[in-house]
Amino acid sequence: MIHTGTLLVGQGLSGSWLSWWLSQYNEEFMVIDEGREFSSSRIASGVINPVTGRVLAKTWMAETLLPFALEAYTNMGNALGIRCIQSTRILHSFPSMQMKEAFDKRLPELSEYLSIPEDQEYWKSLMEIPYGLGSISPALLIDLNLHLNSWKSALETKQQLIQEKFESSELELTDQHIRYRDIQAERIVFCDGIHGMDLPFFSKLPFSPNKGEALLLEIEDLPADHIYKKGISLVPYPHLGGNENQRYFWAGSTYENRYQTDAPTDAFRERTELAVRNWIKRPFKTLHHWAAIRPATIERRPFAGFHPHLPRVGILNGMGTKGCSLAPYFGQQVALFIRAGGTIRPEASINRFSSLLSP
Incomplete structure (x- = not known):
């Protein structure tokens, strides 16, 4: 039996950034990813644009997200020996x-x-x-393929990546832990893109x-x-x-x-x-x-945090077209929540759907 702190499902932008921040905070984790070559993360343009749409509106949180992303991708690139971002x-x-x-x-x-x-x-x-x-x-x-492949290699080197399809029917939840096949963890976080819509925990969220x-x-x-x-x-x-x-x-x-x-x-x-x-x-x-x-959402805001009625089950998803800028920022917020119970911005926290997610 493998024991770990957090089991992450998916190694797209959301899963990569959450696992990166957990590694920076010395938190134990494992990642499961089926290794799809043409996921939405891997074929995206990699552009972070401060101005968007036909009306040329400033992108939500642009003044925060752009400098945060520049620093985060630069630091991660330096650690991996790559240059994956440019202005x-x-x-x-x-x-x-x-x-x-x-x-x-x-x-x-x-x-x-x-x-x-x-x-x-x-x-x-x-x-x-x-x-x-x-x-x-x-x-x-962002050079997304370089970014995602380099982090995948780092996870493989540290034996923290299992490349296989996640089968939700094999997940067991108890008050003390979660168990999936031969893995026992304190919590699970789903970063699995459109597959999150099919999960019984989050199927009621307003994905679009x-x-x-x-x-x-x-x-x-x-x-x-x-x-x-x-x-x-x-x-x-x-x-x-x-x-x-x-x-x-x-x-x-x-x-x-x-x-x-x-x-x-x-x-x-x-x-x-x-x-x-x-x-x-x-x-x-x-x-x-x-x-x-x-995996976009009706509100065009991410889903981040832990299920209000199943505290061992989390999600980081719904990034839509803005994953390059949103995933580093909200990946850190979820990692800090895991580390020390930090707060997640209310516009992205799934606590805003507490009534919708009621049993």
């Missing part, structure tokens, strides 16, 4: 005059993030920008899963030191590059609340390739096409 800027090619006017209107209010690039003539040689360009900075870009698709493109002579946006986003894909000759870009994504299949679709590929062709004045070819279901 960059987003060049926003306005798709319409209305979007340009919206940007100009928000410019004085969000001057710490928004500006007008001075080198617009240069960018006109690379892309169609009939309504001009805006700049969003600082943004952060949505589908995202993305392409991997090879684009000739497009500078890879920026993120580009015009309806879709083109994001440097450092997993295949990492030098000045980088020419691979993640292209996407969709946000579909209603979908017929979780597989990649021809319609998305054709639509995205046409959009890039009409925008970028450089040859490109499509290398890969991905799709995954994000």
Whole structure:
């Protein structure tokens, strides 16, 4: 029998960050993960954007989350001997005059993030920008595959990772501990993305899963030191590059609340390739096409903390499209709660659903 403090289910962004913080606080834990190659964490763009949406609103907690993420990814990278985060800027090619006017209107209010690039003539040689360009900075870009794979290797080295599918029917709960197969732990925390919707403990939470698709493109002579946006986003894909000759870009994504299949679709590929062709004045070819279901929530706020009626059962989930910035912050909050009973921000704490989760 293996004895540990916390059993974590899932090694996506949420599970990786919670286990990282537990390791920093010298807390005992084990992670179970089935090792899916194309999970929502692994095919995400890796972008942390301080300004979001068509109305160009400041992202929730941007002034806290961006510096926190920069420090957290940098420190974790240093410990693992990798560089998995960089600061960059987003060049926003306005798709319409209305979007340009919206940007100009928000410019004085969000001057710490928004500006007008001075080198617009240069960018006109690379892309169609009939309504001009805006700049969003600082943004952060995470090399998610490097980040997740490096932490996976560290967990394997420390024999803290079990690679297999978790079977909830084999979980036993008592007042003193939880038991799963040959593991006995003080508590269990589910960081398993959309699978959390199927758990009897958390099936009543207001999940709102949505589908995202993305392409991997090879684009000739497009500078890879920026993120580009015009309806879709083109994001440097450092997993295949990492030098000045980088020419691979993640292209996407969709946000579909209603979908017929979780597989990649021809319609998305054709639509995205046409959009890039009409925008970028450089040859490109499509290398890969991905799709995954994000564990989003109706409120667009995470689920973090321990079940109000089952105190040994926890969750860190519901990050949606903001997992790169939310997972480090709320992973630490849950780890501190485990360590010393710290508090979790009420907007994310599942205590806000106490009545919903009543037996």
